[in-house]
Amino acid sequence: DLGSDRAALLALRKAVGGRTLLWNATQISPCLWAGVKCENNRVTVLRLPGVALSGKIPTGIFGNLTGLRTLSLRLNALTGPLPSDLVSCTALRNLYLQGNLFSGEIPEILFSLHDLVRLNLASNNFSGEISESFNNLTRLRTLYLENNKLSGSIPALKLTNLDQFNVSHNLLNGSIPAKLQTFSSSSFLGNSLCGRPLDLLCPDDSGNAAKPPEEGEININNNGGHKKKLSGGAIAGIVIGSVLAFILILVIFIVLCRKKSNQKTRAVDIATVKHHPEVDIPGDKPAPEAEHGGGGGYSNGYSVAAAAAAAMVGNGKSEASNGGSAAGAGAKKLVFFGNAGARGFDLEDLLRASAEVLGKGTFGTAYKAVLEAGTVVAVKRLKDVTISDKEFKEKIEVVGAMDHENLVPLRAYYYSRDEKLLVYDYMPMGSLSALLHGNKGAGRTPLNWDMRSAIALGAARGLDYLHSQGPNISHGNIKSSNILLTKSYDARVSDFGLAHLVGPSSTPNRVAGYRAPEVTDPRKVSQKADVYSFGILLLELLTGKPPTHALLNEEGVDLPRWVQSIVKEEWTSEVFDLELLRYQNVEEEMVQLLQLAIDCAAQYPDKRPSMPEVTRRIEELRRSSIREYHDPQPDISNDADDISSRLS
């Protein structure tokens, strides 16, 4: 009970508190002490980072603190082995002991703490081997063991939830187990390890590398008796080979440079297609080469303009038209929507624009086109348009008439037998998909909660507007790569109406994770099916996981079922994106949005809310909170551990 918790804390202070002024013992309730948090009359959180605790923790303390879920004693000067009665803290989820002087082996008792999610023992003096028993900790997501004196090889860890791992700067050797090769090299540096992701290849298993190196041989890998050597002859071969390769590359480079300077003097309207770095993410691969609608083989140096121009030349016409509805059937014109004066460019400009591939989608390839006047537009070349000319125009007129601040406006279209182009406003910050799952490396601004909930609201309003245009109007392809962002990260829904334009051969595969269970024909969409897809999008925003995530595939479930299984086990905070757990005071909002996402992704269409209700609920949850954000905490854990109970 709380009394024995209190006594244990005082014993801890006495043993390792030194001269640190911890806690006012005249206060009866330890729950008011700094670094202590309670729930149901038990101490559940003890956080004493960097308060100059020193010495050895005796047994008889943690044996009483059995309600602990989070223990952080990082950045102190604690010594000796870990106390063995830590074994009694079976509710422990987060254990942060980094930056102390703990020594001895990592005790076996840790491996019976099955609920551990975050374990940080980095920067201590732990020695001995890394036990295979770590595999008992099946919930483990963080395992930091760097900067210790751990030796031996890394066991084959099969921890499927592990997303943070580091064993760098120890005395480890041998090969890196396959399952851990997805972590970056910085997780393994400062050891004698080999194999991916390190540059050092492991010796093969042929067994011929066991003898000690002879004179004239260089031992390139000291790996548990398996040694691979290079003879002097081999080294000479490598050196000569490298020099020859270098000369070859130099020659190719010079030839290419010459070719490029020749090209510059040619016509300006053939722009080289470049990759757009932002869209280069798994499952969302841009196509460097554009495929074309009909006939003409456009060789290298490709642009939208070239494509359109070729199609136009084929038709012997090149003209721009003004009035949207004035486009007669069969006329090969760029047709604008809305205010003609606001568009600021015409077909001629588009033809001269240089283009860059943004990505290849279900309906064709998207390009960024920079017009000579500096206007930037996104052009989509549709493929597989099987409906008739008249039907296409009718449908695209409906799309062009949509006007809302959370929709990507369709400015114009071009229609000919061989070529169908759609011209949109260009969205400079790319797609939500790229933002969430793209480059996770350094220099990336994490999407904080405020941005995510604002994006959710913007997207909801855009979709709500679409649905308000008529009971039969739906988007049909809601997913994170179709939520685009303006310069100020306002969300805009794109690609609406296209699902009705293309043939069944364009059935989007990638969309599977977003598709409602009742939608068997991807063109037969409904507003309730949109709501389902929107629910998946919300789950993606909250979990940081795309619905096609490898983990989900491995477990053979979809994103909503995965989330539900965790929520049922009262592990709600486990579902949230690590990046989000850095922000305090927003758990309540996150939980509310999670509840909404689960409601939207209900299996039966009738159970799903309508878009006006979805919008209202997001507006409310954003309004209800004090919009205040703190700096991310160094501990990634927070107290969002047990918020499942708040889910109805």
Ligand SMILES: Nc1ncnc2c1ncn2[C@@H]1O[C@H](COP(=O)(O)OP(=O)(O)OP(=O)(O)O)[C@@H](O)[C@H]1O
């Ligand atoms: N208006 C735009 N402004 C900026 N980038 C865009 C624009 N339209 C599309 N993109 C980018 O181009 C990429 C490809 O878009 P596209 O819509 O062709 O395919 P998709 O969204 O991946 O799939 P689908 O065709 O199934 O919707 C997107 O990921 C997006 O980043």
